[in-house]
Amino acid sequence: MDLNSQAGLYLHVPFCRTKCPYCSFYSFPSTTQDIRRYLEAVQGQMCRWALFPEIESLSFATIFFGGGTPSILPVEALAQLLADLRLLFSFADGQPEITIEVNPGTIDAGGLKQLRRAGFNRLSIGVQSFNDPELQQLGRIHNGADAQATIASARRAGFDNCSFDLMYGLPGQTVDGWRETLDRALALAPVHLSMYELTVEAGTPFYMQAEQQHWALPAEDEVLAMMAVTETAVGRSGLTRYEISNYAVSGRECLHNCNYWQNGAYLGFGPGAVSAFGGGRRATVSDLSAFCRLLADGQPVWPEIEHLETEAAFRETVIMGLRMLSGVSVSALRQRFGLDLPTYYGQTLSLLLDQDVLIFQGDRLVLTGKGLLLANRVMAELV
Ligand code: SF4
Structure with a gap:
């Protein structure tokens, strides 16, 4: 996609x-x-x-x-x-x-x-x-x-x-x-x-x-x-x-x-659904009555629009992307966010590579077999 x-x-x-x-x-x-x-x-x-x-x-x-x-x-x-x-x-x-x-x-x-x-x-x-x-x-x-x-x-x-x-x-x-x-x-x-x-x-x-x-x-x-x-x-x-x-x-x-x-854009309809597009995230109210009332009144159905700073969006994209076994592409991230993954994570990344929980496969950073088992701990380091 x-x-x-x-x-x-x-x-x-x-x-x-x-x-x-x-x-x-x-x-x-x-x-x-x-x-x-x-x-x-x-x-x-x-x-x-x-x-x-x-x-x-x-x-x-x-x-x-x-x-x-x-x-x-x-x-x-x-x-x-x-x-x-x-x-x-x-x-x-x-x-x-x-x-x-x-x-x-x-x-x-x-x-x-x-x-x-x-x-x-x-x-x-x-x-x-x-x-x-x-x-x-x-x-x-x-x-x-x-x-x-x-x-x-x-x-x-x-x-x-x-x-x-x-x-x-x-x-x-x-x-x-x-x-x-x-x-x-x-x-x-x-x-x-x-x-x-x-x-x-x-x-x-x-x-x-x-x-x-x-x-x-x-x-x-x-x-x-x-x-x-x-x-x-x-x-x-x-x-x-x-x-x-x-x-x-x-x-x-x-x-x-x-x-x-891959942290792409999506629209969510219905109470409790989340949408992410145009750099903002909107979490719709988790309440059917409030959802119906707000729509009937022509009001937004989310309490606020969350705008992520570039670095926060970058980190989120790295963490979500590492869930996939194909991992994340360093060049695609650079193109999307203007940030270089190895430079950005520096020492933290070196340690995770040394611990054999992450590995570079060409341009891509992926979880190893050990990293998959310890995924929550790895993500916590990169968040
Ligand atoms: S109550 Fe929750 S887990 Fe059970 S069927 Fe409904 S959504 Fe699924």
Whole structure:
């Protein structure tokens, strides 16, 4: 994706059938009235933004419907939102990547066919685990069989670009348990996998449960063993790791997320969505009522525009870019920010190179295998 000219569109759907106890995203169980208000407001937001001069000059290559659980909106409404986006904004030549997050148990075979016909061409399926007790503990509304059925229906509907989300490091999960989930996922021949370690965020019901019921997440060495299992199993399957938590068959990397990791421009619609363009970042209010009211009053739907200084934007681009296994290009950064990476980080970088967590590959700085395991610590040095 050429970041100088192409950008991403994101639509946040803040509704879920029930709230998973580990989740800290802005989402909640909706009423029919909530959905009606949301659709009206978000369509208004799209129309308004399409006229921004800074946005008119952008050309988009990807659309991503995320949440929340976008697949609990009526399919006709999803199709209409997509049609509106395609009408209101300019797209680069070629077919845009158009992803929708889908939870098993929220859409049937007919709905998936309608989504495909409406133009969605990529699914991100929230499988999380194939172990039913684990899914129950996570508060998911589906079981492993539902996930398998959704994947089969998606393929029959013509989706050949499906990603599965999986989670590891779950309470009570063993290395063998994780291996089983992974093997079942790989047996379904995915072209893309996103795998995230569970983190228990303060303020979530999971956080309180962990304290009250005294359960704990697997120990660090067990999590490291799960990561090692992942490397071996996925390595045999034809998928390549292209970002810290993401693996894909060549050509099926998620272009929308690659644009985020390269700190490209994007527009976010809906409450809780973030936009970054024209040197400013706008975080939309995470409150449906406030979002609707502000739009109705013709007011901005973000409390402030955050303008990053050149150096802060440079550092952020380095850190996000290092998440990708292709790393960052020193010459591209110099061209974009007028800063020379080796000079800028000086001694800090020399130390990280000496510690064998970063390495130069020609013009590119990348994390080593050791650096991938210690990524959080490396990023903290460069922030
Ligand atoms: S389905 Fe996803 S967004 Fe909704 S509550 Fe669960 S984790 Fe959060």
